[in-house]
Amino acid sequence: MNKIYNFSSGPSMLPIEVMIQAKKEFYNWNNIGSSVLEISHRSKEFLKLIKNSKKNLRNLLNIPKNYEILFCHGGARGQFSSIPMNLTKKKDIVDYIYSGHWSYQAAKESKKYCNTNIINVSYVKNKKKFILPMKKWKINNQSKYIHYCPNETIEGISIDEEPNFKNKNIIGDFSSTLLSRKINIKKYSLIYASAQKNIGTSGITIIIIKKKLIKSKNKYIPSILNYKIMLENNSIYNTPTNFSWYLSNLVFIWLKKIGGLKEIEKRNIEKSKLLYKKIDNSDFYINNITKKNRSCMNVIFQLKNSKLNNLFLKESNLNNLYALNNHKLFGGMRASIYNAMPIDGVKSLVKFMSYFEKKYKHEN
Ligand code: PMP
Numbered sequence: 023m024n025k026i027y028n029f030s031s032g033p034s035m036l037p038i039e040v041m042i043q044a045k046k047e048f049y050n051w052n053n054i055g056s057s058v059l060e061i062s063h064r065s066k067e068f069l070k071l072i073k074n075s076k077k078n079l080r081n082l083l084n085i086p087k088n089y090e091i092l093f094c095h096g097g098a099r100g101q102f103s104s105i106p107m108n109l110t111k112k113k114d115i116v117d118y119i120y121s122g123h124w125s126y127q128a129a130k131e132s133k134k135y136c137n138t139n140i141i142n143v144s145y146v147k148n149k150k151k152f153i154l155p156m157k158k159w160k161i162n163n164q165s166k167y168i169h170y171c172p173n174e175t176i177e178g179i180s181i182d183e184e185p186n187f188k189n190k191n192i193i194g195d196f197s198s199t200l201l202s203r204k205i206n207i208k209k210y211s212l213i214y215a216s217a218q219k220n221i222g223t224s225g226i227t228i229i230i231i232k233k234k235l236i237k238s239k240n241k242y243i244p245s246i247l248n249y250k251i252m253l254e255n256n257s258i259y260n261t262p263t264n265f266s267w268y269l270s271n272l273v274f275i276w277l278k279k280i281g282g283l284k285e286i287e288k289r290n291i292e293k294s295k296l297l298y299k300k301i302d303n304s305d306f307y308i309n310n311i312t313k314k315n316r317s318c319m320n321v322i323f324q325l326k327n328s329k330l331n332n333l334f335l336k337e338s339n340l341n342n343l344y345a346l347n348n349h350k351l352f353g354g355m356r357a358s359i360y361n362a363m364p365i366d367g368v369k370s371l372v373k374f375m376s377y378f379e380k381k382y383k384h385e386n
């Protein structure tokens with residue numbers, strides 16, 4: 023098989039070891055004579071998987087005892103509604119930090135349920151894009167929580183600074199960065215991420231939430247979006263996405279085996295440095311984000327001569343480098359280099375970029 027390097031932003035590459043294992047046990051999981059796709063979510067085998075997956079995730083992220091882990095439906099967008107529904111009443115004020123497409127989508131949804139402050143934290147100076155440091159964010163004294171997105175998947179912007187706001191609940195949309203690096207869970211009241219980037223494949227959404235926040239009595243929240251009901255039902259209030267859950271657990275085990283988040287963070291930094299170095303050392307490719315806020319997960323770049331974009335995509339495909347186009351709203355290129363992308367994939371991309379540059383430099 024001609025294996026490609028797939029730079030898709032999600033669903034995205036899975037660790038090859040995980041896929042081999044999933045294939046091996048597809049028909050006969052844990053010697054039960056059946057596939058994990060065929061068994062009841064209430065069977066003792068699946069209940070064991072639930073327990074183990076929680077334990078594995080807790081260990082990987084060092085999640086303290088006063089936090090619960092929920093496995094939910096509806097992706098990250100589902101959480102855009104669940105969060106304000108569960109944590110606010112109609113007149114409550116909440117702060118939504120706007121740093122790109124996904125944080126804005128979250129804010130727009132929140133507006134349906136409560137008084138939503140949208141706080142723009144990005145600015146452009148000398149053609150470079152910057153994010154204001156957290157101490158300059160204009161937070162509302164009365165807000166019930168601050169929501170932000172530490173990795174804007176489309177713009178390739180990351181906010182790595184750890185939040186330090188006194189007496190505030192901090193909520194993070196970690197969809198495209200959870201498990202890519204070490205984080206201090208204690209800094210947050212709620213973290214959520216859909217699975218299709220670093221965790222596994224689409225279908226399941228992870229919520230890590232302070233126990234004391236799980237108390238909503240609002241009877242109008244659809245039960246499936248209600249954190250209290252999900253917790254009381256061990257996250258299987260209704261039928262979960264068995265396969266996505268199972269695959270996530272295989273990824274947790276894989277991560278532990280390769281050295282945990284410390285090791286994967288090291289690998290991710292190395293990969294992204296290689297790619298940004300290529301971009302910065304050329305005037306053929308451009309990335310205008312200030313170094314501090316460049317994403318390790320989603321490396322965006324434009325070709326100085328945008329007329330060459332389609333050619334770049336076509337020729338990169340012929341060189342087994344796939345899905346390098348950015349979201350249709352943004353344009354240009356994006357290399358999503360999540361945990362499962364090997365360093366060799368990035369090296370191949372860098373090599374191709376040098377080749378393409380040499381070939382078309384005269385057309386710049
Ligand atoms: N937030 C971020 C940061 C994302 O990258 C995405 C998906 N790319 C979403 C939210 C939406 O996720 P979902 O499709 O799982 O609802």
